[in-house]
Amino acid sequence: xxxxxxxxxxxxxxxxxxxxxxxxxxxxxxxxxxxxxxxxxxxxxxxxxxxxxxxxxxxxxxxxxxxxxxxxxxxxxxxxxxxxxxxxxxxxxxxxxxxxxxxxxxxxxxxxxxxxxxxxxxxxxxxxxxxxxxxxxxxxxxxxxxxxxxxxxxxxxxxxxxxxxxxxxxxxxxxxxxxxxxxxxxxxxxxxxxxxxxxxxxxxxxxxxxxxxxxxxxxxxxxxxxxxxxxxxxxxxxxxxxxxxxxxxxxxxxxxxxxxxxxxxxxxxxxxxxxxxxxxxxxxxxxxxxxxxxxxxxxxxxxxxxxxxxxxxxxxxxxxxxxxxxxxxxxxxxxxxxxxxxxxxxxxxxxxxxxxxxxxxxxxxxxxxxxxxxxxxxxxxxxxxxxxxxxxxxxxxxxxxxxxxxxxxxxxxxxxxxxxxxxxxxxxxxxxxxxxxxxxxxxxxxxxxxxxxxxxxxxxxxxxxxxxxxxxxxxxxxxxxxxxxxxxxxxxxxxxxxxxxxxxxxxxxxxxxxxxxxxxxxxxxxxxxxxxxxxxxxxx
Amino acid sequence: xxxxxxxxxxxxxxxxxxxxxxxxxxxxxxxxxxxxxxxxxxxxxxxxxxxxxxxxxxxxxxxxxxxxxxxxxxxxxxxxxxxxxxxxxxxxxxxxxxxxxxxxxxxxxxxxxxxxxxxxxxxxxxxxxxxxxxxxxxxxxxxxxxxxxxxxxxxxxxxxxxxxxxxxxxxxxxxxxxxxxxxxxxxxxxxxxxxxxxxxxxxxxxxxxxxxxxxxxx
Numbered sequence: 174x175x176x177x178x179x180x181x182x183x184x185x186x187x188x189x190x191x192x193x194x195x196x197x198x199x200x201x202x203x204x205x206x207x208x209x210x211x212x213x214x215x216x217x218x219x220x221x222x223x224x225x226x227x228x229x230x231x232x233x234x235x236x237x238x239x240x241x242x243x244x245x246x247x248x249x250x251x252x253x254x255x256x257x258x259x260x261x262x263x264x265x266x267x268x269x270x271x272x273x274x275x276x277x278x279x280x281x282x283x284x285x286x287x288x289x290x291x292x293x294x295x296x297x298x299x300x301x302x303x304x305x306x307x308x309x310x311x312x313x314x315x316x317x318x319x320x321x322x323x324x325x326x327x328x329x330x331x332x333x334x335x336x337x338x339x340x341x342x343x344x345x346x347x348x349x350x351x352x353x354x355x356x357x358x359x360x361x362x363x364x365x366x367x368x369x370x371x372x373x374x375x376x377x378x379x380x381x382x383x384x385x386x387x388x389x390x391x392x393x394x395x396x397x398x399x400x401x402x403x404x405x406x407x408x409x410x411x412x413x414x415x416x417x418x419x420x421x422x423x424x425x426x427x428x429x430x431x432x433x434x435x436x437x438x439x440x441x442x443x444x445x446x447x448x449x450x451x452x453x454x455x456x457x458x459x460x461x462x463x464x465x466x467x468x469x470x471x472x473x474x475x476x477x478x479x480x481x482x483x484x485x486x487x488x489x490x491x492x493x494x495x496x497x498x499x500x501x502x503x504x505x506x507x508x509x510x511x512x513x514x515x516x517x518x519x520x521x522x523x524x525x526x527x528x529x530x531x532x533x534x535x536x537x538x539x540x541x542x543x544x545x546x547x548x549x550x551x552x553x554x555x556x557x558x559x560x561x562x563x564x565x566x567x568x569x570x571x572x573x574x575x576x577x578x579x580x581x582x583x584x585x586x587x588x589x590x591x592x593x594x595x596x597x598x599x600x601x602x603x604x605x606x607x608x609x610x611x612x613x614x615x616x617x618x619x620x621x622x623x624x625x626x627x628x629x630x631x632x633x634x635x636x637x638x639x640x641x642x643x644x645x646x647x648x649x650x651x652x653x654x655x656x657x658x659x660x661x662x663x664x665x666x667x668x669x670x671x672x673x674x675x676x677x678x679x680x681x682x683x684x685x686x687x688x689x690x691x692x693x694x695x696x697x698x699x700x701x702x703x704x705x706x707x708x709x710x711x712x713x
Numbered sequence: 714x715x716x717x718x719x720x721x722x723x724x725x726x727x728x729x730x731x732x733x734x735x736x737x738x739x740x741x742x743x744x745x746x747x748x749x750x751x752x753x754x755x756x757x758x759x760x761x762x763x764x765x766x767x768x769x770x771x772x773x774x775x776x777x778x779x780x781x782x783x784x785x786x787x788x789x790x791x792x793x794x795x796x797x798x799x800x801x802x803x804x805x806x807x808x809x810x811x812x813x814x815x816x817x818x819x820x821x822x823x824x825x826x827x828x829x830x831x832x833x834x835x836x837x838x839x840x841x842x843x844x845x846x847x848x849x850x851x852x853x854x855x856x857x858x859x860x861x862x863x864x865x866x867x868x869x870x871x872x873x874x875x876x877x878x879x880x881x882x883x884x885x886x887x888x889x890x891x892x893x894x895x896x897x898x899x900x901x902x903x904x905x906x907x908x909x910x911x912x913x914x915x916x917x918x919x920x921x922x923x924x925x926x927x928x929x930x931x
Contacts, residue, residue, distance in 0.1 A: 276727035279737045344744045352737040353727075378744055382752035390759070390870070398846035399866035401759060406845065407860030412762060416755060687726075 181583065181665070181683040196281035197686060201288050202266030203581070208292065209259030210650060212250050213567075215302075219247040221643050224605070226622055228636040230629050240622035242306025242323065249311040253332050254298055256566055257424065258291050260431040261342055261377070264573050265370045267581055269346055271676035271684060272364045274355025274693040279348035287341035290334060297331030300324070310620060312417060315402040315410040319394045326392055333388040336381045339427075343377030346370050355675075357695035364674045364699040365454050369434025372458040376423045376430070376465065384420035387413070411476050418469035426465040428562060430458060432569030433500055436522050439576050440504050441700045442672040443519035444511030448700040450503035457496030464492050474545045483542045490540035497533050501526065516670065516711075517591040521572030524599040528564025532557060535610065550620075553613025556606045564602055571598070571649060578653060579669050580676055583683040585711070586656035594652065597645030604638025664710070671709035674699045678707070723902045735904050742908040746915050749878075753919055756871050760926065763863055774864035775930040776854060777842055779833055783928040786829050787920065790879075793822035794917040797886075797910050804893065807900045813893050816906075819913070820886045823879055830876055837865070844869050868927055875923060878916045885909045 182199045192200055223243050226234050235243070270278055278284050301307055301324040309318045309325060318325050350363070350371045391413070393399050400406025402413045433454075441448040448454065470478060470486030478486075504526060513519065535557040539545050548554060575595075579585050608631040617628050624632065663669070665681035676684070679693045697705045721731065728734040764771045800815035841849030848862035855861055889906050892898045898906055 280741060281725075281727065283741075340748050344741060344748070347744050348737050348741040352733060352740055378748045379751050382748050383755040386752055386755035393844075393866075393870065397844050397866075399844045399870070400846075400860070400863055401763070401866060407767070407863050409762075412759070416758075419755075 180685065181681065182686045183582070183683050185686050194285070196277070196285055198266045198270050198278045198281065198284060199581070199684060199688075201284050202263050202268075204288055205259060205262035205266060205291070206264075208295065209255050209263055212254040212295070213259070214647075214650075216247050216251040216255055217643060217646065219243050219250070221639060223247065224636040224639040227624070227632050229633065230624050230626055232623055235622065237622045238308065239306075241308035241310075241620070244620055245307050245310050245328075246302060247311075249307070249328060249332070250298060251562075252311060252424070252428070253335055254295055256428045256562065256570075257339055258335065258342075260428075260435075260566070260570055260573075261346065261370060261373055262288070262291070262338075264435070264570070264577065265342070265346060265373075265431060268577065268676055269349060269367060269370055270353065271680065271688055272367050272674055272699075273350065273353055274358060274675050274679065274689070274695060275349060275353035276688050278345045279353055280345050283341050284345055287338040287345070290341070291338035294331045294334030294336075294338065297327045297334065301328045301331065312421070313391060314417075315391065315394070315413040316404075318391060319402060326395060329388045329391055333385050333392075336385045336388075339377050340381045343374035343381070346374040347378065350374075355693055355695050358675075361452065361455070362695075362698050363455075365437035365448065365451070365458075366431075366434035366674075368455045368458050369430045369437065372462040373427050373430040373434075375459075376427050376462050380420045380423035380427070380466070383416065384424070387416040387420065390416070411473070414473050414476055415469070418472045419466075422469040422472065423462075423465040425561070426461055428566050430461065432525070432566040433458065435569045435573035435576070436504060436525055437500075438672075438674065439518045439522045439572055440507050441511075441702065442576075442670050443516055443522070444508045444513045445671070445702050446507055446511030447702050448503070449506035449509075450499070451700070453499050454503050457499045460496045461493060464489065464496070468493060468540075471540055471545070474542050475549045487540055487542045491537065493540075494533065494537055501530060501533075515592070517586075517588055517595055518572045518576035518670070520592055520595040521568050521575065521598075524595065524602075525565060525568045525572060528560055528568060528599070528602065532560030532562075532564050535560065548613055550618055551613035552609040552617045552619055555619050556609035556613060559606045559609075564606070568598065568602075571595070571646075574653065576670065577676075578656070579663055579667070580682050580684075582657060583663050583665060583681075584656045584658075584661040585663055585669065586653050586661070590652045591649060594645045594649035597641055598649065601638050601640075601642030601645055605635050605642050608632075608635045667710040668707065669709055669711035671707045673697055673701060673705060673707060721901070723897075731902070738904045738908055739911070742911045746911060749915055749919075753871070753874070756867070756874070757922075760867050760871065763867060764930075767860060767863065770858050770860055771864055772931050773854065773858045774861040775927060777850075777852075777861075778868070778928050779836070780928050782829050782833050783924055786826050787924050789822050789826045789829070790917050790920050793819045793826070794914050796822065797913045800889075801903065801906055801910050804898060804903045804906060805900055809893065809896075809899070812906075813890065816886055816890045816893065820883055820890065823883045823886065826879055827876060827883075830872070871923055872927070875916070875919055878919070882909070882913050882916050885912065 182197055192204070195201060222235070223240065226240060266278070266284065270276065304324050304327070307321070307323045307325055307328045309321050309323070313325065313329060350367060390399070390401055394402050398406065401408045402410050404410065437448065437454055468486060468490045470482055471490045474483055535553070539548060539554065539557055575586070575591055612628055612631050615628070617624060663682060667682055668677045675693060675695070680689050724731055724734055728737065796815045796819045800812045800819065803812035803815055837843065840852070841847070842865050843849070843862070844866035845862050848865060886909065889898070889909055892905060
């Protein structure tokens with residue numbers, strides 16, 4: 174480290190304009206992070222509102238119409254405004270160039286543009302919320318979405334616009350991984366988070382344009398009555414579902430692949446052991462990205478497909494389980510005989526392993542046609558989806574946030590509180606969503622504000638634990654924000670977890686405005702714990 | 714920033730050298746081309762689905778399109794691809810004047826394409842060969858056709874999106890003309906021209922698919 178230890182990307186240059194017009198990937202990443210967290214909180218409050226309504230049968234707090242709006246906004250905001258943009262946009266932006274030893278992403282101006290496109294799209298979403306919501310469900314199925322008088326157009330327009338931000342981020346990352354790596358950093362020496370972002374980006378640039386075109390067709394259907402999705406005009410509403418899921422199934426992998434990447438980083442670092450099956454994990458990422466394009470029909474088993482398509486889609490769906498299983502086993506084998514330390518990121522990572530496995534296995538249930546006919550549109554699907562998306566992606570996001578927080582800000586949070594919150598999230602999450610599997614099996618349909626008395630016990634239980642879940646996440650985020658006070662400052666050279674990836678070993682925390690003070694020299698592989706000795710600087 | 718005094722002014726600070734910058738820009742454009750292919754791909758799927766459902770309607774409805782104007786537009790757009798390529802060749806050979814001329818011709822041809830498209834569109838608007846509920850044409854050719862508005866819906870969306878690409882391309886070519894005139898582009902650095910060139914060839918290529926699929930059915 175040189176004499177300029179006090180210069181870092183957070184304090185240099187100064188002034189609000191230097192943030193708003195920054196081309197620095199780390200600052201853009203932070204802007205994504207904070208806007209993402211705001212939408213996460215809005216989406217979370219909507220979820221808690223729904224749980225409150227469902228605490229007892231009957232319309233207790235909100236009308237059916239309001240409830241319809243709540244679940245639609247909850248889904249649309251969480252997916253399109255938080256999960257899809259926030260993990261690649263925030264953690265990906267901050268870390269990717271650092272991990273490959275580059276001074277920035279390949280196209281910094283495009284990167285800033287993509288953030289503003291996202292913000293512009295978000296304005297439409299905010300307008301939708303203020304203007305009374307939208308009641309079609311986040312999937313915007315026709316024919317209802319072409320007839321509903323709620324704000325379908327502003328919301329879908331917002332999603333259309335945000336799609337471009339997603340495409341540009343993906344494009345930027347792909348070019349960065351291909352062309353900006355430091356000499357000596359070959360493909361098989363890339364950190365697995367980079368592989369994960371690479372797979373995600375491939376899906377982003379190939380699937381998102383199809384969503385964009387679908388949204389355009391939906392909007393045109395409403396304005397011009399082009400009839401493509403309207404049977405009265407010779408069209409087919411099921412075609413909408415095909416288009417929508419052709420994007421939205423791969424989009425599930427846009428959401429989960431970065432999470433896999435985060436877990437692949439955290440487990441070796443906190444187990445102090447070389448990752449097991451590096452190439453298996455890397456290639457399973459690419460195969461999930463690829464297979465993800467071939468399974469969209471499993472969302473439509475009850476929409477009137479031929480039996481042949483059902484069998485084919487069901488069969489291909491099972492294939493997703495193979496690379497996913499490969500990852501899970503690789504992570505477990507990484508921990509085997511390692512020095513596992515129960516730090517906050519690791520607690521989240523272990524919670525991820527447990528919850529994602531449940532989420533993944535229940536996905537196999539739903540991939541089976543016969544079972545899906547029974548479970549379709551029930552709480553079983555809701556529970557499965559949340560085990561994968563919240564138990565998987567959001568827990569991995571929290572894990573990553575706690576893992577790279579000292580890197581991004583040079584501050585350490587209160588680890589006791591953070592670890593307690595991680596436990597609270599794990600317990601609260603299971604308490605909230607496990608009963609929903611049972612509800613679904615017993616036939617409770619999704620998207621209803623009321624239900625018959627037989628379901629009330631499980632619903633009340635779910636609502637009770639959802640408050641623990643919500644509170645734990647809220648305190649966890651508050652704890653992170655609280656850590657930004659001056660007194661928590663870390664030594665700029667610190668490597669609290671003793672990690673070997675370049676963002677820890679080659680630059681200060683927080684990093685220099687140009688990432689590395691001098692051109693970095695690639696020295697060791699990302700997981701060479703068998704060759705290199707690096708001590709965690711964190712005092713227990 | 715720590716790059717040495719010899720680094721040229723067009724080299725952005727985050728690249729090591731000119732070659733890395735050139736390769737990265739080109740790579741980025743190719744990745745974008747992939748996105749574009751998927752964008753139109755969705756619409757080609759819609760086209761395929763409805764053509765397989767209504768093969769006779771597609772045949773009958775396509776007779777209402779103006780093949781001569783479509784053919785002319787194909788020639789115009791292919792020529793513009795040639796002049797675009799020549800502009801890049803000229804700037805590589807340090808012939809600024811020729812490059813500028815070729816860019817201007819490309820721009821004019823693009824304008825010509827949109828002009829011809831305008832004539833086609835305005836005729837369709839006049840007679841009511843329009844998408845969806847706006848379809849009102851009831852000429853003798855269509856009495857036996859079911860749902861011709863679907864054909865025109867897909868026709869207008871696909872050629873409209875393509876036309877939008879042509880218009881964006883015109884903006885980009887105008888920008889290239891400006892850069893070349895100001896000597897910002899030269900034989901050492903012509904990356905923007907090359908990447909816009911790739912984009913322009915894609916616009917051309919999409920039209921080469923659209924033309925037979927709409928105008929030459931049967």
